[in-house]
Amino acid sequence: MIKPSKPLSFLVLGLGYAFLYLPIALLVVYSFNESKLVTVWSGFSTKWYAALLDDDELISAASLSLKIALMTATASVVMAPGPVSCWAVAAASACSRCSPAWSTRRW
Numbered sequence: 001m002i003k004p005s006k007p008l009s010f011l012v013l014g015l016g017y018a019f020l021y022l023p024i025a026l027l028v029v030y031s032f033n034e035s036k037l038v039t040v041w042s043g044f045s046t047k048w049y050a051a052l053l054d055d056d057e058l059i060s061a062a063s064l065s066l067k068i069a070l071m072t073a074t075a076s077v078v079m080a081p082g083p084v085s086c087w088a089v090a091a092a093s094a095c096s097r098c099s100p101a102w103s104t105r106r107w
Contacts, residue, residue, distance in 0.1 A: 033045070
């Protein structure tokens, strides 16, 4: 078996993280661009964030998204299996977490 090289592993890991997070960082940096063109940097400005807060449709869409997220999170907590339903799952599928008799069995 070939032993992996640590520097190569760190290089690949660093390139993977750069691939994932560099676009996000660039998006944040360019969100403060004063120009309407994305490719032309004309100075630092927060005017686009002020324009964002004045857009009623966007605020309405964000509010609806937050309401849906809250309802989804609440429904998932309510519908989550508790200890009572866990025994039914243990009887049907040999859940080792719920049934001490099956906890020594290796799958």
